[in-house]
Amino acid sequence: MAHARDSIAKGSKSFAMASTLFARQTRERAWLLYAWCRKCDDLADGQDHGGAMASVDDPQARLAHIRALTAIALAGQTTGDPAFDGLALVAAECHIPASLIHDLIEGFALDAQGWQPQSEDDLLRYCYHVAGAVGCMMALVMGVDPADDATLDRACDLGLAFQLANIARDVGEDHAAGRCYLPADWLMEMTIPTDNMLQPAYRARLAVLGKRLSVMAARYEASARHGTPALPFRSAWAVLAAAGIYGDIARKVAAKGGHAWDQRVHTGKLAKIGWIIKAGIQSRRRARFGQGDAIRQGLWTRPR
Structure with a gap:
């Protein structure tokens, strides 16, 4: 648990702040899940708790290592790595299906192949693997019934929103690392060369x-x-706070136009506190949101 707490504190100030709003048991389980996701991401991208990606010369070996340690953890055996052993604990306590865990790993597999989306649907499929699946796992950590597909769909939507914001913010960093998550048909439409x-x-x-x-x-x-x-x-308070904090990243990218990638966009501390206050009010009034099926018209649907 100490490792997981330190991991989120170092890896994501936004998620760390939002996680303080959870009840203690939920918060600690969320930290355990985050620590595993963070460790896998770092292994795949040659990072240390996020930050600049490094070019790795053995992506398939790194992917195999992630798969092997995850399999050992899910089999109930000790790996010796607190991030993977923590995954075993939270997966067992929250009945997280192995299929969701493997769905996330498939996102790392796409990166290991040097993959780039060709279409918007490809982009959203990637976002599901690297973030939407995590949203579903987080919903289970929060006590959502595994059979409640409507709520799991909304949790997936939040993961997609977070990843789309990440991609918008990190165009420059991804380009420097030899990656591009902008669909090829978007670039062709705008006559933008991938290499420049x-x-x-x-x-x-x-x-x-x-x-x-x-x-x-x-x-x-x-x-x-x-x-x-x-x-x-x-x-709900934590989720709504995280949605607002992360949503501001995408909104800032849009507002900065062509200067969005001059320096890394982030949400400042005062803005985060503001979202925590607003989210508290929204959470008390959350019944008015309903399930909102109509708002999803035309949106991508997670795989079953």
């Missing part, structure tokens, strides 16, 4: 795509809010 997309001549066009990602993130964020009536008050 950050050059001044293409910044205005790239800003159009940054705004498109922001609009998509906002739609999934809005849909995700309609799952909060199924959550306990403190869990």
